[in-house]
Structures are given as C-alpha cells and as structure tokens.
Amino acid sequence: MLAQLEDKPGRVVVVDLGGGVMTVARGDKSEVDALVVVVEPYPRSAEVGRRLLQMAAEKGIDRRIVVANKVTGNDDVALIRDLLGVEPDLVIPQDTSVRAADREGASPVDYDGASPALGVLRDLASSLVDA
Amino acid sequence: MTKIAVAGKGGSGKTTVAGVLARLLAENGREVLTVDADENPNLGISLGLGVERTYELVSAREAMLPDGPAISGPMEEIVDRFAAEAGERLRIVQVRKFDEFRPG
Amino acid sequence: MRVVFLGKGGSGKSTLAGLLCAELAGRGERVVAIDADTVPGLDQVLGMESTDDWSLAGTAVREHGGWRLDGSAAEIVDRCARQGPGGVRFLQMGNVDARLKEHELRREQHVDRWSGTVAFNTVSRIFDEEGGWTIVDLQGGTLQVANGLVGTAGVAVLVVEPFAKSVLTARRFAEMGRWPKGIRLVGVASKVASADDEAYVQRALDTLGVPLWVSVPTDPAVQGAERSRQALVTLPADAPARRAVARLAELLAEAGAVTASTH
Numbered sequence: 001m002l003a004q005l006e007d008k009p010g011r012v013v014v015v016d017l018g019g020g021v022m023t024v025a026r027g028d029k030s031e032v033d034a035l036v037v038v039v040e041p042y043p044r045s046a047e048v049g050r051r052l053l054q055m056a057a058e059k060g061i062d063r064r065i066v067v068a069n070k071v072t073g074n075d076d077v078a079l080i081r082d083l084l085g086v087e088p089d090l091v092i093p094q095d096t097s098v099r100a101a102d103r104e105g106a107s108p109v110d111y112d113g114a115s116p117a118l119g120v121l122r123d124l125a126s127s128l129v130d131a
Numbered sequence: 132m133t134k135i136a137v138a139g140k141g142g143s144g145k146t147t148v149a150g151v152l153a154r155l156l157a158e159n160g161r162e163v164l165t166v167d168a169d170e171n172p173n174l175g176i177s178l179g180l181g182v183e184r185t186y187e188l189v190s191a192r193e194a195m196l197p198d199g200p201a202i203s204g205p206m207e208e209i210v211d212r213f214a215a216e217a218g219e220r221l222r223i224v225q226v227r228k229f230d231e232f233r234p235g
Numbered sequence: 236m237r238v239v240f241l242g243k244g245g246s247g248k249s250t251l252a253g254l255l256c257a258e259l260a261g262r263g264e265r266v267v268a269i270d271a272d273t274v275p276g277l278d279q280v281l282g283m284e285s286t287d288d289w290s291l292a293g294t295a296v297r298e299h300g301g302w303r304l305d306g307s308a309a310e311i312v313d314r315c316a317r318q319g320p321g322g323v324r325f326l327q328m329g330n331v332d333a334r335l336k337e338h339e340l341r342r343e344q345h346v347d348r349w350s351g352t353v354a355f356n357t358v359s360r361i362f363d364e365e366g367g368w369t370i371v372d373l374q375g376g377t378l379q380v381a382n383g384l385v386g387t388a389g390v391a392v393l394v395v396e397p398f399a400k401s402v403l404t405a406r407r408f409a410e411m412g413r414w415p416k417g418i419r420l421v422g423v424a425s426k427v428a429s430a431d432d433e434a435y436v437q438r439a440l441d442t443l444g445v446p447l448w449v450s451v452p453t454d455p456a457v458q459g460a461e462r463s464r465q466a467l468v469t470l471p472a473d474a475p476a477r478r479a480v481a482r483l484a485e486l487l488a489e490a491g492a493v494t495a496s497t498h
Contacts, residue, residue, distance in 0.1 A: 002134050004206035005132065005206050005207060005210065006132075006207050007132045009132070010160075010161055010162050011132045011133075011161070011162045011163075011164065012133045012134075012153075012156050012161045012162070012163045012164070013132065013133070013135065013164045013165075013166060014135050014136075014137065014149050014156070014163060014166070015137065015149070015165070015166040016145065016149040016150075016165070016166070016167050016169055016172075016174045017136050017137060017138040017168050017169070018169035018171075018227075019140060019141030019142070019143075019145075019169065019244035019245070019274075020244070020272070020273050020274050020374070021138075021273060021274060022273050024138055027136075031136070032134050032135075033133050033134045034134075034135050034136070035135075035136050035137075035138060036135060036136070036145075036148065037138055037139055038138070038139035038144050038148050039140075039143060040140070040142070040143050040144070041462075042461045042462050043279075043461065043464050044140065044274075044276055044279065044461065045139070045140045045142075045143050047274075048139065048140035048143075048274050049139060049140070049143075051274075052139070067148060069139075069143055070144060079462065092144070092148075098147065102147070102399060102400065103397065103398050103399065103435070104399060105176050105181060105182040105398075105399030105403075106179065106181070107150060107154060107177050107179035108147065108151055108177075109151055109154045109155065109179060110179050118151065118155075121148065121151045121152060122155055124148075124152060125152055125155040125156050125159065128133065128135055129156060129159075129161065140245065140274065141243065141244010141245040141246075142243070142245010142246065143245065170374075171243060171244075171403075171404045171407065173243075173400040173403060173404070176399055176400055176403070182399055182402075182403055185403065186403060186406070186407075
C-alpha cells in the first residue's frame with residue numbers, strides 16, 4: 001500500500017506496524033526504506049525483536065535500526081545485546097517524563113521537550129532523514 | 132519520500148517512538164503522514180491528539196483491505212479521504228478497524 | 236468455564252493467564268490453556284518450550300460445506316495438546332511460523348486447510364461443554380474478539396495498566412457493543428506500583444461500568460523471573476502477583492458456581 005503513495009520530495013511516512021510480527025511477515029520491502037525495531041530489556045521482548053530483524057533481513061530490508069527502550073542501566077543493554085546478537089543502535093533510558101506523559105495521554109513532545117528520551121529520538125529522526 | 136516503519140513486541144514503546152519521531156520530523160519541516168496499522172490504534176495519543184480525538188478517528192480499513200467494499204481511486208485519494216490532521220505538516224490515517232461483534 | 240484475557244499488548248495478559256492456570260491446576264482443577272497470540276508467550280510463562288508445531292491444523296475434515304473434527308474432543312486434546320506443569324494441557328493456536336507455513340501450503344498446494352480461527356472456535360467450544368477450565372490468552376486487538384474467539388459464555392478479563400493507552404484499549408473492548416449475554420466482563424489492574432495507580436485504573440473501569448476484581452502489583456519476583464527466563468509458575472505462592480492471582484481464581488470460582496447453579 002505504501003509503495004503506491006506519491007513520491008513527494010520532503011515527504012516522510014511513519015508507520016506504526018502494531019505489536020508482534022504478522023505485519024512485517026506479510027509486508028514487502030518496497031513499502032519500507034527503514035525498519036525501526038524497538039526492544040525492551042527482557043527475553044520475550046528481545047525474542048520478538050530478533051524475529052523481526054531476521055524477517056526484515058530475509059525480505060531485503062537493509063536499513064534496520066535497533067532501539068533499546070526503557071533501559072535502566074548497562075546490564076539492560078548487555079541483555080539486549082546478548083539476546084539479539086547485535087549492538088543496539090540507540091538506547092532510550094527509562095524516562096519519568098515519558099511515563100508521566102503516558103499517564104495523561106499526552107505526547108512526550110508536549111510534556112517535556114528536554115527529557116533524555118527525546119534527545120535520543122531527535123538523534124533517530126536526524127539519522128533517518130539526513131542520511 | 133522516506134518510508135519508516137516501527138515494529139516491536141506489544142508494550143515495547145514502539146507507538147511512542149513512532150509518534151514522537153513523526154512529531155519531531157514535522158517540526159523539522161518535513162511533510163509527515165503517519166499510518167497506524169495496529170489492531171488497537173493508539174498512535175494518535177503519541178502524536179498529541181489526546182485520548183478522545185484518537186478514539187474518534189475513523190479507519191480507512193474498508194477502503195484498503197481486500198474484503199472491504201470496492202473503492203477505486205489512487206492511494207493518495209484514499210489517504211486524503213481518511214487521514215486526519217494531527218498538527219502542522221502532520222496527518223494520521225488508521226488502517227485497521229476495531230470491530231463490532233459478528234455472529235458465528 | 237472459559238476465561239479469556241484481553242488487553243493491550245504488554246499489559247501482562249500472558250503472565251496473568253499463566254499464573255491463573257498454575258493456580259487452578261494447583262487446586263486440582265482440570266485446565267486447558269490456549270495461546271491465541273502469534274508470538275508465543277503463554278508457553279514460556281508455563282515453563283514450556285515454544286514450538287513451531289501447529290498440530291491442530293490437521294484435525295479437521297471437510298464435510299457438508301463445513302468442518303467436522305476428526306475425533307472426539309478427548310482424542311484431539313491427546314493428539315494436539317502438550318503437557319504443561321501441574322497437569323495443565325496447552326494448545327498453541329497462533330504461532331506465526333506455523334501460520335506462515337499454512338499460508339504457503341494453501342497457495343502452493345491449493346489445500347483447503349482448516350483455518351486457525353475455525354479450529355480455535357470449534358475446539359474451545361468442546362472444552363466449554365466438557366467442564367473444567369479453559370484459559371485463553373488472546374492477542375492484543377479487538378478483531379479476534381469480534382471473530383467470536385471469546386466464545387458465548389464465561390468471563391472476559393480486561394487487563395488494564397495505569398496509563399492512557401491501556402485504558403483506551405480497554406474502553407474499545409468494553410464498548411464493542413452486543414457482548415454475548417453469557418459473558419461477564421471484569422477488570423484487573425496490572426503493574427500497579429502505588430495506590431495512585433490503582434485509583435487510576437479503578438476510575439477508568441468505573442467509567443466503563445466494569446468491576447475491578449483484583450489489582451496485581453508490580454512484582455520484582457516476576458520481573459526477575461522474566462529476565463532470567465525462569466518459569467513464572469515456579470515463583471513462591473506468597474509472591475504478590477501470585478497472591479493477587481489466587482484471589483482472582485477465587486472470584487472466578489464463585490462466578491462459575493453462580494453460573495452453574497442457574498443452569
């Protein structure tokens with residue numbers, strides 16, 4: 001479906017694929033320029049991440065970015081690294097203002113623009129469109 | 132056009148990442164279309180639409196999936212019809228419908 | 236009685252469903268656990284290995300434009316269910332690898348195979364008729380519910396965490412309209428870290444007219460077990476999460492007794 005959209009310059013499409021693996025499993029590389037895989041530091045989350053990365057690689061989606069989320073320390077990063085077999089590209093720490101935004105149903109961007117998580121996400125945004 | 136997809140286990144924070152990413156890109160001057168393909172579409176909240184507005188978003192499912200009614204036209208028009216404004220240079224379109232009970 | 240766990244992805248459905256299975260089995264109940272998620276979770280909570288095998292697909296034959304189970308319910312369970320801890324019998328319905336293989340087979344061999352949804356509906360209805368408990372861990376969305384996977388009788392447990400997206404998801408389930416009359420919708424607060432958290436979920440459920448049955452606290456024992464891949468069902472009975480699930484089991488048993496006495 002995405003491949004049929006007009007190729008306007010300056011346009012970015014961001015797709016939330018939903019939880020799990022079925023959307024990627026059914027998808028095609030023509031619909032995606034980059035796949036961001038978000039992983040929390042525990043085995044069941046990393047296992048889904050691992051499958052997603054594998055499926056994406058098999059489909060020829062070459063740009064795959066791993067984001068370690070809700071990280072509380074180096075042990076968490078190590079756990080993700082061990083379970084995925086790759087170093088996360090970005091690490092988002094456990095962030096109290098993101099939690100507060102979630103509680104209220106607000107976007108973290110409107111809640112506290114200076115929070116650590118937002119800093120990392122700004123880096124992600126730059127790397128995705130400026131590269 | 133750059134197409135970015137965000138995936139992960141439920142609860143990992145992928146919707147928050149997708150929504151914040153979209154907001155930041157729009158703030159940087161890009162024309163951003165967000166697509167919520169989750170069965171439980173909460174992306175609107177991460178974009179800053181608030182709970183009520185997110186709840187009320189109408190899905191384009193009928194237009195886009197094979198078992199929906201036949202609607203012809205370019206994808207661009209379908210998106211224009213069902214996408215909602217979410218801010219400056221920012222739109223959202225939901226592609227799954229949450230259903231009513233069906234018998235059987 | 237059928238107990239179906241519903242909620243946003245990551246809310247703790249698999250954890251609670253698995254702990255409930257263990258609790259009921261520990262009380263000597265007959266328990267069948269069904270994982271309807273495409274990503275295995277319930278089996279791991281139970282301490283079982285995830286497999287790609289989806290043997291349910293081979294148990295039906297086409298007949299008169301519909302499907303007939305090839306064998307009695309007992310035979311099907313014997314053939315397809317795996318033995319879990321405490322006598323819990325486990326059926327995997329949604330495993331993605333098996334499903335993808337099925338899709339490929341359909342395309343390449345034009346084999347008219349039994350779809351997962353039909354398999355699930357048929358098999359789980361039989362369990363309902365037989366008695367005992369059928370505990371179902373449903374995938375995160377409302378589509379499965381609408382397709383009738385929640386059944387026509389039993390308890391649907393809405394698992395709600397103390398934040399807006401989780402509440403919005405619960406709202407969608409609660410407001411689906413025309414819930415089958417035989418299903419009781421109840422709520423469980425998950426990952427509660429404070430009285431504030433519980434109040435948040437209570438308010439949300441009150442707005443929906445759904446009773447809050449138990450509050451499951453964030454439990455370091457559960458988090459530790461998840462990280463070290465220890466089966467959650469091996470946690471001690473006095474772990475906060477297990478105590479909350481024990482209370483849930485009591486409430487479900489009472490609900491089941493009421494249902495039985497009115498039939």
